[in-house]
Every structure is written in structure tokens, then in C-alpha cells.
Amino acid sequence: xxxxxxxxxxxxxxxxxxxxxxxxxxxxxxxxxxxxxxxxxxxxxxxxxxxxxxxxxxxxxxxxxxxxxxxxxxxxxxxxxxxxxxxxxxxxxxxxxxxxxxxxxxxxxxxxxxxxxxxxxxxxxxxxxxxxxxxxxxxxxxxxxxxxxxxxxxxxxxxxxxxxxxxxxxxxxxxxxxxxxxxxxxxxxxxxxxxxxxxxxxxxxxxxxxxxxxxxxxxxxxxxxxxxxxxxxxxxxxxxxxxxxxxxxxxxxxxxxxxxxxxxxxxxxxxxxxxxxxxxxxxxxxxxxxxxxxxxxxxxxxxxxxxxxxxxxxxxxxxxxxxxxxxxxxxxxxxxxx
Amino acid sequence: xxxxxxxxxxxxxxxxxxxxxxxxxxxxxxxxxxxxxxxxxxxxxxxxxxxxxxxxxxxxxxxxxxxxxxxxxxxxxxxxxxxxxxxxxxxxxxxxxxxxxxxxxxxxxxxxxxxxxxxxxxxxxxxxxxxxxxxxxxxxxxxxxxxxxxxxxxxxxxxxxxxxxxxxxxxxxxxxxxxxxxxxxxxxxxxxxxxxxxxxxxxxxxxxxxxxxxxxxxx
Numbered sequence: 001x002x003x004x005x006x007x008x009x010x011x012x013x014x015x016x017x018x019x020x021x022x023x024x025x026x027x028x029x030x031x032x033x034x035x036x037x038x039x040x041x042x043x044x045x046x047x048x049x050x051x052x053x054x055x056x057x058x059x060x061x062x063x064x065x066x067x068x069x070x071x072x073x074x075x076x077x078x079x080x081x082x083x084x085x086x087x088x089x090x091x092x093x094x095x096x097x098x099x100x101x102x103x104x105x106x107x108x109x110x111x112x113x114x115x116x117x118x119x120x121x122x123x124x125x126x127x128x129x130x131x132x133x134x135x136x137x138x139x140x141x142x143x144x145x146x147x148x149x150x151x152x153x154x155x156x157x158x159x160x161x162x163x164x165x166x167x168x169x170x171x172x173x174x175x176x177x178x179x180x181x182x183x184x185x186x187x188x189x190x191x192x193x194x195x196x197x198x199x200x201x202x203x204x205x206x207x208x209x210x211x212x213x214x215x216x217x218x219x220x221x222x223x224x225x226x227x228x229x230x231x232x233x234x235x236x237x238x239x240x241x242x243x244x245x246x247x248x249x250x251x252x253x254x255x256x257x258x259x260x261x262x263x264x265x266x267x268x269x270x271x272x273x274x275x276x277x278x279x280x281x282x283x284x285x286x287x288x289x290x291x292x293x294x295x296x297x298x299x300x301x302x303x304x305x306x307x308x309x310x311x312x313x314x315x316x317x318x319x320x321x322x323x324x325x326x327x328x329x330x331x332x333x334x335x336x337x338x
Numbered sequence: 339x340x341x342x343x344x345x346x347x348x349x350x351x352x353x354x355x356x357x358x359x360x361x362x363x364x365x366x367x368x369x370x371x372x373x374x375x376x377x378x379x380x381x382x383x384x385x386x387x388x389x390x391x392x393x394x395x396x397x398x399x400x401x402x403x404x405x406x407x408x409x410x411x412x413x414x415x416x417x418x419x420x421x422x423x424x425x426x427x428x429x430x431x432x433x434x435x436x437x438x439x440x441x442x443x444x445x446x447x448x449x450x451x452x453x454x455x456x457x458x459x460x461x462x463x464x465x466x467x468x469x470x471x472x473x474x475x476x477x478x479x480x481x482x483x484x485x486x487x488x489x490x491x492x493x494x495x496x497x498x499x500x501x502x503x504x505x506x507x508x509x510x511x512x513x514x515x516x517x518x519x520x521x522x523x524x525x526x527x528x529x530x531x532x533x534x535x536x537x538x539x540x541x542x543x544x545x546x547x548x549x550x551x552x553x554x555x556x557x
Contacts, residue, residue: 233407
């Protein structure tokens with residue numbers, strides 16, 4: 001046991017970290033733009049008819065997020081509204097400056113009264129998923145936005161309360177301690193902790209054991225197997241590694257059994273705290289184990305939860321989860337440097 | 339497209355013979371893998387069979403142990419890799435040296451996790467049956483087998499599509515018997531989509547034309 005003063009000092013040192021969400025490519029990409037033709041609506045009363053007819057001729061199926069009509073903010077313009085006619089790629093126009101409505105709308109039956117001379121605009125190609133994307137997109141043309149409140153507050157650094165951050169620090173401190181214990185045994189300094197966030201209890205703690213007997217015993221793999229041990233399963237014996245353990249206390253078992261959804265099943269509903277970003281094997285093992293959330297400290301060169309891959313939001317996989325990085329970043333990075 | 343691209347520079351010239359198994363060899367080991375898959379099917383287990391061959395000897399084989407260990411990472415390949423390591427330990431052989439000359443024969447494309455584990459242990463060649471559209475790590479979902487991951491072991495070569503239709507058929511049978519009450523899966527051409535996130539397998543090509551074409555010369 002370390003003296004209290006030393007412990008506190010260590011806690012203070014790493015109290016400056018921020019939790020950052022690791023977003024999908026769709027969530028973090030820059031706003032892509034498409035060229036489109038818009039036209040002023042000179043007679044406001046024609047608006048609904050024009051919109052209806054235009055969306056029959058040029059339905060824009062891949063641009064459901066685009067609002068067809070925009071109000072002109074500039075009060076001095078002679079027309080209050082503008083409407084998207086079509087995408088530039090929908091029509092073949094040789095001279096886009098002198099373009100006429102008849103170039104864009106081949107239909108004879110279309111009544112263009114009320115519409116002015118078309119002009120080129122840039123519109124967002126994809127629906128905005130985050131508030132920064134929405135703000136950027138709206139500068140070009142109004143879009144609808146189904147805000148993911150959690151992602152927005154996460155991006156603002158407001159997702160977690162001070163109390164929650166204190167809990168995170170507690171769990172990550174346990175992971176850092178495990179990493180150090182492993183290191184003393186000649187292992188790589190990586191530690192992992194799996195937590196049941198509902199009962200706020202640790203389910204298992206592990207460190208890297210791959211320099212021991214088994215090259216696949218990364219901290220996360222050991223931690224997953226220790227959770228299995230706690231559920232009456234498991235494959236390996238960790239007697240050699242006293243810092244690797246699972247929670248067998250009665251209070252934990254009672255908390256698990258008291259759950260509405262029955263007996264605990266693999267890592268369903270659990271959070272993982274790991275000192276560094278998992279590799280692709282460990283990341284996919286977490287998908288198979290149905291982990292709830294992952295918090296890691298430092299990034300890894302071949303990391304699979306943000307760096308090389310984003311397994312947690314990989315299309316086609318049947319389980320997705322949230323990932324946050326930067327938890328006790330300094331303390332976690334210090335482990336690597338030794 | 340068949341994910342059989344390899345990184346030629348990772349293959350030493352003296353090993354090229356070993357990395358080009360004869361058709362007869364593939365047939366022999368894969369038929370054993372298929373026997374294991376069938377045995378699993380008959381015992382109500384996911385019908386995936388795999389074996390690891392070193393120096394013309396089976397040094398590891400496995401089947402899925404997820405349910406009995408309550409550990410979702412206990413796939414057939416992971417079980418077989420444990421046996422390989424154990425085999426090395428008993429004979430005091432260096433695991434890396436052995437693994438570098440070991441071939442995995444498996445009836446279904448390894449998942450992303452297993453593909454990464456195979457890289458970490460430097461297995462150079464995987465011969466497999468059908469694709470794993472849901473989890474596949476050798477091209478179906480990700481291409482862990484050949485992606486540039488300098489800190490994740492060695493990339494490996496794949497020979498795909500051996501008796502693929504048969505492997506799919508076994509999986510279909512398993513999912514049929516497994517959950518007769520499950521809602522009808524959406525069926526696309528060549529694609530079954532069993533309920534509850536089970537493995538979905540797709541046949542890319544027939545086994546006949548596959549055999550010859552995918553055993554590409556190394557250079």
C-alpha cells in the first residue's frame with residue numbers, strides 16, 4: 001500500500017485530462033459539397049406548387065437532409081425565397097453561367113411561372129451528424145439535423161460530470177496500478193479494468209501477460225477471460241499473476257443477480273478502462289463480448305478503436321459501442337515511456 | 339474479389355514451397371477440417387472445424403468453446419492456437435519458429451479477432467472454405483490478413499473458397515436446427531442472414547474453379 005500523500009499527489013498530477021469521444025468517420029468527416037442549381041421564387045404564392053412539381057421532376061432521393069426551399073436572409077433582395085431545382089450532375093449543361101430553366105427542366109408540362117433565373121449553389125452532400133457539421137453545412141444551404149445530444153455534449157467536453165470523472169479516474173487508476181504490477185513482473189505496462197457501471201463495482205482487473213507464457217494474453221484478453229471466470233467459466237489460470245483478479249465478493253454477486261435482465265452474460269453492459277488503445281484482436285474480442293463502453297488513455301500505433309480502425313463503429317459488424325480516449329492521458333502515456 | 343493478396347516481402351524464398359501446398363495436400367487437410375465441422379454440427383455446435391499443420395503433422399485443432407467457457411473469444415482458431423503453443427511448450431520448441439511454418443486449415447474465413455491473433459503468432463498461410471460476411475477478417479469486413487499493421491505481427495496469405503458451398507450448407511443447417519422459432523431471415527442471393535447476429539456466410543465462387551486459381555505463385 002502506498003502512503004496516502006504520495007497517492008494524492010499522483011491523483012493531482014493527472015487531474016487535467018479531458019475525455020474525448022472517438023467518433024465514426026461519418027461523424028468526424030468534413031462537410032462535402034455538391035453543386036446544384038437553385039432559382040429565386042419571385043412569386044411567393046407559387047411556392048408550394050413549384051416545390052411539389054420540382055420534386056416530381058428532380059426528386060433528389062439521396063439528399064433527404066436538404067431543405068428544398070431557403071429563406072433569403074438578406075432583406076434587400078427582391079425575392080424572399082430560393083428553391084433547389086436539381087443537382088448539377090442531374091443535367092448536362094455546357095454553359096453554366098447562361099443556364100436557363102428550360103435547360104434544367106425538360107418537361108413540357110412544367111409551369112415555370114413564379115421562378116427566376118437559375119444560379120449555381122453548393123449544398124452539403126451528407127446529413128450532418130454532429131453540431132459542428134451542422135453549423136458548417138447550414139452555411140451553404142439549410143439542412144435538417146437530428147442531433148445526437150450525447151455526441152454534442154461529448155464534443156463540448158460536457159458529457160461527464162465531475163463525479164463521473166472522479167469515478168473514471170478511480171477505475172483508470174486501478175488499470176494503471178495493474179499495468180505497473182505487470183511491469184514489475186517483466187510484462188508490457190498495460191492494464192485493464194472491467195466495471196459494472198450499474199453497481200459501480202469492478203468485475204475484473206488484468207495486466208498484459210503476453211511476455212509470460214502466452215503471446216495472446218494482452219491485458220484486454222486476460223480481463224475478458226477473468227470476467228468469464230467470475231461467471232463460472234474462463235479458460236486460463238492466473239495464479240501466477242496476483243494483480244490479475246476477478247470480483248468474487250458477495251456484494252458484487254448480489255448486485256449482478258439482482259438485475260432485472262437476469263444473470264450476467266459475458267461483458268454485456270460492462271465498461272472497459274484500459275491504459276492504451278486496444279489492438280485489432282482485442283478490439284474485436286470486445287465486439288464479441290458485447291462491451292458497453294470503452295475508455296482508454298493513450299493511443300496506440302496499430303490501435304483499432306480510432307487509430308488504424310474504428311472497430312466500435314465498423315459498418316457490417318453486429319455490435320457497436322462508444323469509445324472515449326484521453327482518460328488520465330499523462331499517467332497512461334508515462335507507462336509507455338519507461 | 340478473393341482476399342488472397344499477400345505481402346511477398348514477408349516470405350522468405352526457402353519457404354515458398356511450403357506456402358504453395360499441393361492440391362492433394364489441401365484436399366487431405368481440408369477434408370479433415372470438414373469432418374470436424376460435421377462432427378460439431380452433429381453435436382449441436384457451430385459447424386466450424388480447423389486444424390493447424392506443421393511439418394505434415396497436426397499440432398492443433400479446435401472447435402468453438404464459447405458457451406462452455408462463457409468467453410466469447412473462444413473461437414475454434416483461438417482454441418487451436420492454444421494447442422499449438424502447448425505443443426511447442428511440451429517439445430521445448432520456439433513458438434515463433436514453429437508458427438512461421440504452420441498452415442491453418444479452416445472451413446470458414448477467420449473473423450477479425452482470429453485473423454489478428456494469427457498475425458500476432460506469425461502464421462503465414464490460411465486455407466479456408468467459405469467467406470464470413472458478418473465478421474470476416476480476411477477481406478469480408480476488414481482485411482486484417484494483409485493490411486499494413488507493422489506492430490501487429492506478420493501479414494498472411496489466404497487460399498479461399500475450398501469447398502465453400504459445402505461449408506455454407508453446414509452453417510445453414512446449423513442455424514435451421516438451432517432456432518426453429520426465430521423469425522424468418524431475409525434471404526438474398528447467396529446470402530443467408532440468420533437471426534441474433536449469427537455468422538453470415540457468402541459463397542463467392544464455386545470450389546472447382548477456386549482451387550487452381552487461388553494458389554497463385556509467390557514472387
